[in-house]
Structures are given as C-alpha cells and as structure tokens.
Amino acid sequence: MVRPLRNGRATAVATATAPVRCGVYARVSTEAQAEQKFSSVEVQRETCRAYVNLHRDEGWVVAPEVYEDPGFTGANTNRPGLQRLLADIEAGNVDCVVVHKFDRLSRSMLDFLQLLDFFKRHRVSFVSVSQRFDTSTPVGEMTLNILLSFAQFERQIIGERTRDKIRAARRKGRWTGGFVPLGFDSVPEGGRIVVNTDEAEQVRAMFELYVATPSLVAVSQELNRRGWRQKSWTTKTGKARQGRQWDRVTLRQVLTDVRYVGMQTLGDESFRGEHDAIVPKRLFDQVQKLLSANRSTHGGATRNCHGALLRGLLRCTACARAMTHAPARAHGRLYRYYRCTGAQKEGATACPSKPIPAEKIEAFVVAQIRRIGADPTLQEETFTKAVEQVKAERRGLRIEAVRLGREIETTRGEVERLVAALTRSDGPAADAIRVELGKAQERLGTLEARQREVTEERSRLDALDVDPADVARALEAFDPIWDVLLTPERERVLALLIERIDYDGPSGKLEIHWRLAGFGSLADEIGGRP
Numbered sequence: 001m002v003r004p005l006r007n008g009r010a011t012a013v014a015t016a017t018a019p020v021r022c023g024v025y026a027r028v029s030t031e032a033q034a035e036q037k038f039s040s041v042e043v044q045r046e047t048c049r050a051y052v053n054l055h056r057d058e059g060w061v062v063a064p065e066v067y068e069d070p071g072f073t074g075a076n077t078n079r080p081g082l083q084r085l086l087a088d089i090e091a092g093n094v095d096c097v098v099v100h101k102f103d104r105l106s107r108s109m110l111d112f113l114q115l116l117d118f119f120k121r122h123r124v125s126f127v128s129v130s131q132r133f134d135t136s137t138p139v140g141e142m143t144l145n146i147l148l149s150f151a152q153f154e155r156q157i158i159g160e161r162t163r164d165k166i167r168a169a170r171r172k173g174r175w176t177g178g179f180v181p182l183g184f185d186s187v188p189e190g191g192r193i194v195v196n197t198d199e200a201e202q203v204r205a206m207f208e209l210y211v212a213t214p215s216l217v218a219v220s221q222e223l224n225r226r227g228w229r230q231k232s233w234t235t236k237t238g239k240a241r242q243g244r245q246w247d248r249v250t251l252r253q254v255l256t257d258v259r260y261v262g263m264q265t266l267g268d269e270s271f272r273g274e275h276d277a278i279v280p281k282r283l284f285d286q287v288q289k290l291l292s293a294n295r296s297t298h299g300g301a302t303r304n305c306h307g308a309l310l311r312g313l314l315r316c317t318a319c320a321r322a323m324t325h326a327p328a329r330a331h332g333r334l335y336r337y338y339r340c341t342g343a344q345k346e347g348a349t350a351c352p353s354k355p356i357p358a359e360k361i362e363a364f365v366v367a368q369i370r371r372i373g374a375d376p377t378l379q380e381e382t383f384t385k386a387v388e389q390v391k392a393e394r395r396g397l398r399i400e401a402v403r404l405g406r407e408i409e410t411t412r413g414e415v416e417r418l419v420a421a422l423t424r425s426d427g428p429a430a431d432a433i434r435v436e437l438g439k440a441q442e443r444l445g446t447l448e449a450r451q452r453e454v455t456e457e458r459s460r461l462d463a464l465d466v467d468p469a470d471v472a473r474a475l476e477a478f479d480p481i482w483d484v485l486l487t488p489e490r491e492r493v494l495a496l497l498i499e500r501i502d503y504d505g506p507s508g509k510l511e512i513h514w515r516l517a518g519f520g521s522l523a524d525e526i527g528g529r530p
Contacts, residue, residue, distance in 0.1 A: 020060045022127075023085050023094040024048040027069040027104045041070050044100035051129045052098060063094055074107035077115070089122050102128040170264050171271055181259055182231040182243075183278050193275050198403040200278045201396060202228060203260060207283050210255060212499070214290040214322065216248035223251070227404070227443070227450040242414075242443070255287050289320035307487040308336070309362045309494055310501060316340040317504045318353045325358065340505070353505020361503070361510070366482065368512060369497065373475030390461055397458050404451045411444045 026044035045068070052060045065088060069081040077083075082105075088094050097119065099105050105126075106112040119126055175193045180186050183203040184193040209219045229243035230250060244250075254260075261284045262277035263270045308325035316323050319342045326339040336358035343351040372378045418437040425433055482490065499513045 018059060020055075020058065020095045021063045021093065022048075022052045022060055022096045022098045023063045023065065023067055023088065024052070024098050025067040025069075025081065025085055025105060026100065027072060027074060027079070027081070029073050030071060039070065041068055044104065047100050048098045048129055051127075060096070063088070065093070074103060074105075076108065077106065077111050086118065089119070089124050092122075094124060096125045096127060098127045098129065100128075101130050102126075172274075174264070174274055180231065180233065181257060182254060183260065184275065195276050195278060198399060198406075199231075201399045202403070203254065203278050204283075205396065205400075206251070206254060207260075207279050207287050210251075210287055210290065211283070216251050220246040220248055220251045224446070225450070226453075227407070227447040229443075252291070255291060258284075260284065286320070290322075308338075308358060309487070309491050310338065310358075310365065311491075313495065313498050314338050314361070314501045314503060316342065316351060316353045317502045318506060319351045321351070323353075323356075323503065326355065327358075338503075351505070353503065356503065356505075361501075364510065365494065365498070365501065365512065369475070370479050370482075373472070373478055376472070379472045379475060394458065394461050397454050397461070401451070401454050401458065404447055404454065408444065408447045408451060411440060411447060415440045415444060 024045055026041045026048070028040045049062055052062050065084065067081045067085040069079040072079040072081075085094065085097065089097075097105070102112075106115060116126065175186070175191060180193060183196055183199045185196045186193050206219065206223065209222060210216075213219055213222075223246045229245060232243040233241050258265060258270050259273065259275070260277065260279040261281050262273050262275060264273040265271075311325050312322075314323040315321070319340060321340055321342045323338045324341050324344065325336065326344065327334055327336045329335070337355040338358055338361060339355040340351040340353050343349075343353070343355075415437065418433055418440060422430060422433045422437060478493075482493075485493065497514060502511045502513070504510070
C-alpha cells in the first residue's frame with residue numbers, strides 16, 4: 001500500500017498477506033472409476049489445483065497433503081481421506097477446503113451440515129469449483145444448502161430405482177449380485193451364477209451327511225476334520241480370501257438356502273431361479289424336516305443303557321421326525337418303546353403314530369435280514385444295488401480327491417509365499433506373518449490328512465471284490481453269528497447295513513432303506529474273507 005509522509009513525499013510500504021492453505025479433496029464412488037487410466041479423481045484434483053492457482057495473488061496455496069477417497073460412497077463419512085482432512089483441520093493445517101463439486105464431500109444432508117458446522121468452528125471456508133460459490137459469503141452458504149437438498153433428493157430417487165430394479169430381477173429369478181454361495185460361481189460378465197461342479201458335490205455331501213447324522217455340531221466337526229472350508233474367493237484387486245472353518249451357524253445357513261434347489265429369494269418370498277439346482281428337492285425337504293425336529297439329546301447319542309438296537313435309524317413318516325428309544329418301568333418291570341420325538345416334545349396329539357414296542361420292531365428288522373439270507377432272488381437284488389452304491393462312493397471320492405489336490409497346491413503356494421515374506425520382515429510385521437503362516441500350515445496339514453483318508457478309502461473300495469456268492473455267504477452266516485453277538489456289536493452291524501427305517505404309525509407300514517455299501521463290508525467281516 002502507499003502511505004503519504006509529512007514532507008509530502010510518498011513511499012511504498014509492503015504488507016505481507018497470510019497464505020490460505022487449501023486442502024483439495026476428491027472422491028469417486030466405485031473402484032471401477034478409480035482404476036481407469038485417467039480417473040475422475042485425477043480430473044477433480046487437477047481442476048481444483050488450477051482453481052487454487054488462479055487465486056495465488058490472494059495467497060492461496062495447495063496443501064501438501066493428498067486427500068482422496070477412490071471407491072468410497074458419499075452416503076457416510078467413514079472415508080480415510082476425509083478423516084485425514086478433518087484431522088488436519090483440527091490441527092490448524094488447513095484454511096480452506098476445495099472440491100470439484102459439493103457432493104464429492106457428502107451426499108447426505110445431515111452429514112454435510114455437520115461438516116459445514118465443523119468447518120465454521122475451525123474458521124475454515126468451503127469452496128466448490130464447478131458451482132462457483134464460497135461459504136465465506138451468505139449467498140454462497142444459502143446456494144449450497146439449496147443445491148445440497150436437491151443432491152440428497154437425487155440420491156434417494158436413484159436408490160429407490162435401484163432397489164426396484166433389484167426386486168424386479170429377483171422376482172424373475174435372476175442373480176443380482178452379492179456373496180456367491182458355495183457350489184456356484186459368478187460368470188465374468190455378471191448377472192448370472194453357474195454351478196461349480198466340485199463344490200456342488202461337496203454341498204450334496206453336506207446334505208447327505210446331515211441326513212445320516214442330524215446334528216449341526218457333529219456334521220460341522222466332520223467337515224472341518226475333512227479339511228472342507230466355506231467359500232473361497234478372489235477380490236477384484238486379485239487378493240485371495242480363504243474360506244473359514246464350519247460351525248453350526250454357517251452350516252445351517254447352507255442347509256436352509258433355497259438357492260440350492262434352483263430358487264431365488266426376495267424377503268420371505270421365493271421364486272424360480274435362472275440357475276440350475278444342486279440338491280434334489282426331496283433331499284432338501286428331508287433336511288428341512290430334520291432341522292425343524294432337531295434338538296439336543298444331552299449326550300444320549302453316547303449312551304445305550306437299555307440295548308436299543310435301532311437308535312438313530314428309526315424315523316416317523318407321519319410327521320417326518322426321529323423316533324427315540326423311550327424305556328419305562330412299571331410294577332418293577334422294564335418296558336421299552338420307540339416313540340416319535342414330536343409326540344414326546346409336544347404331547348401325544350402332535351403325532352398320529354403311537355409308541356411301538358422296541359422288541360417287536362427290532363425282531364422284525366432282524367427277521368428281514370435273515371429272510372434276505374435265505375432267498376437267492378433277494379440276495380441277487382441286494383447285490384446289484386450294493387454294486388451301484390460302491391460305484392457312487394468311488395465317484396464321490398474321485399471328485400473329492402481332485403478338489404483336495406487343487407486346494408493343497410494352492411495352500412502350499414500360500415505357505416511358500418508367507419515363508420518368503422517372513423524372511424524379509426521383522427518386528428510387528430513378522431509377528432503378523434507368523435500367525436498367518438501358522439494358520440496356513442495347520443490348514444495344509446488338515447487337507448493332507450483328509451487326502452490320505454480319501455486315498456485309503458479309495459484303495460479299500462478298489463480292493464473290495466464282492467460277488468453274489470460272497471454276499472450270500474455273509475448273509476447266511478448272519479443268522480448263527482447274530483445269536484452270539486453282544487449288544488454293541490449287534491447295534492454296529494445293523495448300523496452298517498441300514499441307512500434308515502421309515503415307520504408309518506397310522507398304517508403300521510415299515511420300510512427299510514439299506515446302506516447297500518455295508519453289505520460288502522459285512523461280507524468281509526463275517527463272510528470268512530481276510
């Protein structure tokens with residue numbers, strides 16, 4: 001400025017202008033936008049810096065810190081770049097926030113007003129380059145509030161349209177994105193899922209395991225023992241995410257997922273999906289009935305004080321529930337019955353099937369096995385089905401062996417990568433890598449142990465040389481041997497031969513479903529073969 005002096009002469013006195021440190025903030029909502037060769041973030045940054053340079057005469061300078069959030073939504077403030085900007089404002093390192101458009105800072109009216117209040121309290125102005133306003137003036141602040149109201153309205157309309165589109169697509173059975181369930185893969189172009197053959201075999205095996213052992217805890221423990229894991233996937237950035245171990249909660253989610261029978265869901269509604277089914281509808285419905293009837297036995301599965309030969313095998317078809325051994329004493333005498341768990345839990349009127357004497361039904365089942373041993377025609381039919389069962393087991397083990405081989409190779413690569421990283425690290429980073437390395441090595445050990453089990457089981461089935469004569473010899477020997485077996489041995493033999501027994505109380509009909517592969521094992525055990 002120019003200041004006149006008393007002698008009439010004038011002299012120029014320079015006054016220093018305090019710099020205005022401008023924090024440039026940029027944001028895009030999706031990773032796809034951020035990964036472009038010349039992304040929107042770079043456009044925003046360059047535009048804002050050019051605007052700041054136009055005001056250099058006023059002391060404006062770009063703050064050295066970079067405040068960017070590529071791939072973060074504007075619906076909330078949980079963004080690392082924005083949080084760094086707010087921290088620097090509190091520290092007094094920023095005097096003005098510059099953005100390309102005001103909605104880059106936030107699309108929420110409430111969040112935006114709170115941010116503006118934060119700026120005011122710290123005497124920081126806000127500038128939007130494209131809208132040409134500055135909150136340091138009353139007109140700029142009023143204009144900002146008006147534009148922000150329209151921005152929030154636009155966001156809500158877009159959200160509602162997106163939700164309507166997703167609901168319409170679900171009703172047509174289409175895949176609308178999200179976490180892909182075990183047994184399926186999403187196609188590269190998106191919008192559709194296809195069956196993953198290896199994982200589909202695993203899913204079917206999980207349903208069958210639950211039918212054989214209706215216990216979420218027991219089945220999840222068996223899955224973990226086999227080295228099976230939840231769905232593994234790779235992120236868009238190429239990072240591999242390994243599936244976790246199973247527990248009763250995650251197992252129930254799989255067993256109740258209608259997508260495995262070719263359906264899609266929308267809330268409580270289900271619609272026919274465009275993808276193929278993995279699990280047969282009959283097997284899926286059977287599992288749902290077991291889940292609804294399942295309850296804790298409080299250790300009953302490990303005790304057999306009264307010699308119940310059919311525990312875990314007998315089921316009530318009238319209400320699709322298990323039948324449990326229910327002994328009772330009267331007048332100093334023990335009476336044994338098998339009773340539907342539905343009637344036991346909810347009262348006698350809950351199930352039309354009445355309790356059935358245990359000795360009567362056990363004797364009937366044993367008589368049926370003896371009848372097969374005495375009838376050559378029944379022996380031939382049983383042998384044919386047993387061969388089919390063995391072939392199915394071999395096919396399932398072969399598929400599992402292929403899958404295990406791939407998972408072992410991947411896990412070994414992960415172990416090698418972690419070992420290499422450990423040699424280059426120290427301090428806390430090395431400790432974190434050691435933890436991950438321990439988990440990977442433990443998983444590798446579990447997979448290799450299961451691989452050995454599968455190999456041994458395949459070898460056993462390949463070496464199983466059963467012919468009709470062997471089956472006949474085994475079943476003929478069943479009659480005299482049965483009388484000398486102890487109760488635990490009798491229970492084991494019946495569990496070996498029988499998958500389940502369906503009992504219809506109102507009609508009195510009883511149907512035995514044989515565990516056909518067990519006849520070959522029985523032939524080896526009591527048929528005189530080594």
